[in-house]
Amino acid sequence: MKRKKTDGITIFLFLLPALLLFVAILVAPLISSGFNSFFKWNGIGNKEFLGWKNYKSLFDKSQIPFWHSVRNAMLLAGLSVFIQLPLALFLALLLGRGIKGERFFLSVNFLPVLISTVVIGQLWLKIFHPEGLVNALLLKIGYLKDPLNVPQWLGEGKGLLLYSCFIPMLWQYVGYHMLLMYAGVKSVPTELREAAKIDGATDAQVDWHIVIPSMKQIIKVSVIFAVTGSLKSYDLIAIIAGINSNEAAVPSTLLKRHMSLRMEYGLGSAIAVLLIILCFACSIAIGAIFKERD
Amino acid sequence: MKKFLATLLAIVSVLALSACGKDDGLTMWCIATKSDSNRHSYEAAIADMQKKYPDTKLNWEAYENNAYKEKIKAAVSGNNMPDIFFTWSCAFLGDFVKEDKVYCLDEVYAEFKDKLPEKMCKNTTYNGKKYGVPLTMNIVGLFANMDILKEVGYDDVPKTFEDLMTCCEKIKAAGKIPFGCAGKPDDTWCVTEYLESIIEKSVGAKTLDDIFMNGQTWDNQDVAKAVDLFQDMIKKGYFDPNGISLGNDEVKQNFMDGKYAFYMNGTWNCADFAKKEGLNVKVAEFPVINADKAELGQLIGGPSDTLAVAKSAKNAKETAKYTFELGQLICKYGYLDGCGLPAWTVDYDVSKINALTQSVAKIVTDSNYMVLFGDTAMPAAEAGKYLEQVKGVYGCTVDGATFIANLKKDIR
Structure with missing residues (x-):
């Protein structure tokens, strides 16, 4: 009995530092954000209690484009799940077959993940520049006639800015998901593949009936990462469109805009709280969908 | 041996901690980063001040514009302000003044009013009291x-x-x-x-x-x-x-x-x-x-770039005097570099300033409202x-x- 008690204290003491860090870094700021979201506060002065007013203003699209930003984030999540992940899966399956130069292609596809987002952003800014690569190409092939009247890929309100942000984001993280899935592909026992082959299955049939079902958990993790990553997306949008863009706004850029630029800490905290709830809800929903399929 | 090492470590820690609290001159935060066009004017002005007041060490740090806005607000909120800080006039400084975090410069201004026209302090005057030292405009x-x-x-x-x-x-x-x-x-x-x-x-x-x-x-x-x-x-x-x-x-x-x-x-x-x-x-x-x-x-x-003194500054009145002198020098070097127009009266040779800046100076001289x-x-x-x-x-x-x-x- 005494031994058990001593073990319990030891376990508690060993866990205490991690628990303290968890509370200090995650729980306390969460509670603080939740508390601040009920106030009007510029970050330095006195707080004025507003009740639910900050949340109500987020639901009023004439005041803050919050739901537009959520829609943008969900669109990005959709594109990630239905374009980025299938592409990553395709590459993982292809490389998993042990093609020539497997390691080289693995590294090449993973390279964008290693490059700083700032560098990637600057690179794509040059590509989408009015006199950049995309428009030059469209002029060259004759799709565009007038060099003084070209699509404004980076112009606010022209309907293209959102996609100018999403394309590099999807491109950058294909390699990341590919690597996760590649590990899954490689974990499938060789005997299973060989047995299927002996039974006359093609490579595509092996992938569809054996490899993909075996890596369901990895696909689930990838989907969760892709969706929550899309909801939290910030850096590339801030670089390419800017945090004051409404067209390409996502909840994180909106949060930064209100909290840091406009000094509306209460409103920013309300956005943060809703963003956290949204991320949790999506993770639970994805978990439930995969569980149902099981 | 272990006891000796433990004692040594304790002594070193105590010394290190005591050093943290040591009064080590004045502190200043600004936005004149190395890539900022005003960097040279700050460096030259601070060098002049160090020569004039060799016993007063100025520890200054520069931050990028947007990061600075967050940093200074957090410092004001946490009562952790530097002695002297860069600020923008009107509403930005006004928020700090409203919270009673800024030292009022009225008393010290009297010594500098011949060199700093009253109208240049308009944007940093709140309820009739002056809180900022304007630099260039x-x-x-x-x-x-x-x-x-x-x-x-x-x-x-x-x-x-x-x-x-x-x-x-x-x-x-x-x-x-x-x-x-x-x-x-x-x-x-x-x-x-x-x-x-x-x-x-x-x-x-x-x-x-x-x-x-x-x-x-x-x-x-x-x-x-x-x-x-x-x-x-x-x-x-x-x-x-x-x-x-x-x-x-x-x-x-x-x-x-x-x-x-x-x-x-x-x-x-x-x-x-x-x-x-x-x-x-x-x-x-x-x-x-x-x-x-x-x-x-x-x-x-108009004048917006400003230096202000924290109410919590060590010996606030002396720090305010130091800030006025420093601000005047930053203004001078900034003008000579062509980075802006002087908020302070010019009493030095300006013949080498580029013609474009001189044209702007003429426009400002002829102006009646900003x-x-x-x-x-x-x-x-x-x-x-x-x-x-x-x-x-x-x-x-x-x-x-x-x-x-x-x-x-x-x-x-």
Whole structure:
């Protein structure tokens, strides 16, 4: 009995530092954000209690484009799940077959993940520049006639800015998901593949009936990462469109805009709280969908 | 051995901790980072101060503009301010003053009032008390590429608005672009340089100043007309259509490369334009649009870059004296470098200052009213809403009537 008690204290003491860090870094700021979201506060002065007013203003699209930003984030999540992940899966399956130069292609596809987002952003800014690569190409092939009247890929309100942000984001993280899935592909026992082959299955049939079902958990993790990553997306949008863009706004850029630029800490905290709830809800929903399929 | 090591470690820790609390001169935070055009003026001024006061060590740190805004607000909020800090005038410093975190400079100002005109302290005076030491000041200037203007028959910058519009037509007919203006969402301040000048020269400086600073309503039909006039210029093709996708650095570079005839922006650009070989630039005031309400000599700009002293500063009165002297030197070196105009009286040789900056100095000398940049004059939240509408005006999604209606609803 005494031994058990001593073990319990030891376990508690060993866990205490991690628990303290968890509370200090995650729980306390969460509670603080939740508390601040009920106030009007510029970050330095006195707080004025507003009740639910900050949340109500987020639901009023004439005041803050919050739901537009959520829609943008969900669109990005959709594109990630239905374009980025299938592409990553395709590459993982292809490389998993042990093609020539497997390691080289693995590294090449993973390279964008290693490059700083700032560098990637600057690179794509040059590509989408009015006199950049995309428009030059469209002029060259004759799709565009007038060099003084070209699509404004980076112009606010022209309907293209959102996609100018999403394309590099999807491109950058294909390699990341590919690597996760590649590990899954490689974990499938060789005997299973060989047995299927002996039974006359093609490579595509092996992938569809054996490899993909075996890596369901990895696909689930990838989907969760892709969706929550899309909801939290910030850096590339801030670089390419800017945090004051409404067209390409996502909840994180909106949060930064209100909290840091406009000094509306209460409103920013309300956005943060809703963003956290949204991320949790999506993770639970994805978990439930995969569980149902099981 | 273990005991010896433990004792040694304890002694070292205690010494290290005691060093943390040691009084080690004054501290200052500013935004003159190594890439900032004002860096040299800060370095030169601080070097002069170190020579004059060898016993007072100034520990200064510089931060990037946006990061600094967050840092200083957090420091004010956490009572962890440096002794001296850089700030913008009007609403930005006003928030700190309201919280009683800034040392009042009235008593010390008396010693410097001969060198620092009272009107230069207007933007840092709250309830009749002075809280800031102004450094350099800037206005919005109409920069003109004289080589392009000569091509269409102009030897000087057009003096009237009608003439300016005729000039734009000729430039357009010659296959050139009259104006360059950055329109990326984070560079909307560049659009305000045009829009505010057009509004000011339509409704008059006092009216605009009252809207920005004195709580007057935005519901003003003359403002709506001025906004529509600006949009007409955009629709007529006087602005680079690519501007909406460009940042200010790109637009400025385009102007320096001779792509645009005109560029309206802050006079802090003078040094760069003067340095560029082969660039023939003149600077002028934006012409009057409605002579019944506005006149020449009414400018957008004024002193905004400021040093202030924390109320918590060590020996605040002496620190304030030090700050005045430092501010005067930063102003001097900044002016000599062509980074801005002096807020302080000039008592040194200015013959070597570039001609462009000297032209701006003449414009300021002849001026009679200065309205501070709108986004500096307003509190951060209001400025954000204002810039939101300005962005819509440049993108032609918001017209004059909607502009004033939205600002009336969102601000006043």
